Amino acid sequence: MTSILLSGPDMSDAERAAVITAFDSGWIAPLGPAVDAFEQKMAERLGRRHAVALSSGTAALHLGLLAWGVGPGDVVPTATMTFAATANAITYTGATPYFVDADPETGQMDPDLLEEVMSELRRQRRPVPAIVPVDLLGRCADYTRIGDIARRYDSRVLADSAESLGAEHAGIPAGKHGDAAILSFNGNKVMTTSGGGMYLTDDVAAAARVRFLATQAREPVAHYEHREIGYNYRLSNLLAGVGLAQLDRLDGMLERRRDRREAYARLVADVPGVEVFQREDDERDNCWLTAVLVDPEVAGFGAADLEAALRGAGIESRPLWKPMHLQPVFESAPAGITGAAERLFVTGLALPSGSGLTGEECARVDSALEDFFGSRAERAA
Structure with a gap:
């Protein structure tokens, strides 16, 4: 008897054809026309100015925080009701995750509790450059209240929308909330690129920084020159082809x-x-x-x-x-x-x-x- 999966990938002939097209283009390595088209198409759908296709949602979280200078000594409140990737990405930067419990009805980060946490951290004079809410099981967090809290405490919001592509809050689609947002295209998500993710923002400097760090922080010269640590976080052109077909469906x-x-x-x-x-x-x-x-x-x-x-x-x-x-x-x-x-x-x-x-x-x-x-x-x- 064949097992029935919780959320398996939904593939069709369209994805097969898209991979062949990407293959035939000659762009087998990361980057290429399918990546460019995938970024543009997703940004247009969600109303963002910039999108950067990456190897995973975790990579998008990591680089999104680094682009804002988050690092050792910082505290980043996030939802305790989440997959480990959210907390791991905060930890990669050297910052400390501060876990905020859930609203019992929705499972999302409790805004009242977040307010208490932010107030206490301010009293302790702890730097809180960012808050990372999580869209649980495909429902957007309460970005209306969370955004208001973030502004009052001079923090930015990086929305972990790994699970919520296609959802909305207050008429705004998942991926457009916060100062920046991330998506996941893991094999079990509503659409997949096998493995992959995306960083979305309206900030041209942040998008450029994420793109730079994702390509091993290579300087724009003919030879390989590196002045800081970078990461191999870009999405394959072949997988971006799958993403384009999935986005159409x-x-x-x-x-x-x-x-x-x-x-x-x-x-x-x-x-x-x-x-x-x-x-x-x-x-x-x-x-x-x-x-x-x-x-x-x-x-x-x-x-x-x-x-x-x-x-x-x-x-x-x-x-x-x-x-x-x-x-x-x-x-x-x-x-x-x-x-x-x-x-x-x-x-x-x-x-x-x-x-x-x-x-x-x-x-x-x-x-x-x-x-x-x-x-x-x-x-x-």
């Missing part, structure tokens, strides 16, 4: 992820103690991953029980991100904690959400969920 892929969200909402509507996470006001989300929250006292089972049942049926599911402040590698990092992110980690489970799921696969997932819920209801009765 993005809206349709987002619609299919939305269809999965709606199907799960109908399926759990009458199941006590189970609800779709982030369901309220989700019209502008991209539905990258649809997750359910399970209240074990009401449901009579936990998220781990549901995950085990799906695994037994050959269906991948996954707990929500384990909060960074609970990760052994970051146990000494400062954090403002309410317990909200930890509760979401314990009670949340992401379900198969990929736009490439076939009708047969969707039916298999739905049947497995119905069987599990039905058997639990019979046992309770």
Whole structure:
């Protein structure tokens, strides 16, 4: 029996043709016409002046912070409910991540708690050059409030929009929020270049700095000259070809992820103690991953029980991100904690959400969920 993935890549003949076109252009190494076109097309879609295609979203975060001069001695508040890449990138610069707990309803960085953290850091006279909010599971963070806080404390916002391409907040698309933003094109995202990412900004100097650092900080002379440390972070021209084809298909892929969200909402509507996470006001989300929250006292089972049942049926599911402040590698990092992110980690489970799921696969997932819920209801009765 073939396993059903949580969010596998959605490929078509268009991507195959795009790779062949990029190959035939002769630009096999990084850089090339497909990279240029990919950057321009994404910048135009999101209303940004500059886009720099890179090898990963992590690379975009790292260089975005370096472009602002973030380094040792600095503190960078970020969401504790995130993948490790966010915190790792801050650490690469020598700065200290400060983890801020989640809003229990949305899972996003809690603006009230961020305000408290910023106030305390100002009292301590700690430099806070940047804040890195994270768009969790395809929903934009509250950039209206976070942006206001950042301005009052003279900090800049680097939006980690790795998960949210296609989503909006306050009528502004993910990727355009903040002083700069990053995207991820990892294989499990709403669109992919196999591996890849992008830095987006309206600041020409910051974009130029990121581009320079991403190409090993090579000076513009005929021979190889380097006056500072650089990085090999540019995106391959072949992979940019895949990105161009994926971008053309993005809206349709987002619609299919939305269809999965709606199907799960109908399926759990009458199941006590189970609800779709982030369901309220989700019209502008991209539905990258649809997750359910399970209240074990009401449901009579936990998220781990549901995950085990799906695994037994050959269906991948996954707990929500384990909060960074609970990760052994970051146990000494400062954090403002309410317990909200930890509760979401314990009670949340992401379900198969990929736009490439076939009708047969969707039916298999739905049947497995119905069987599990039905058997639990019979046992309770």
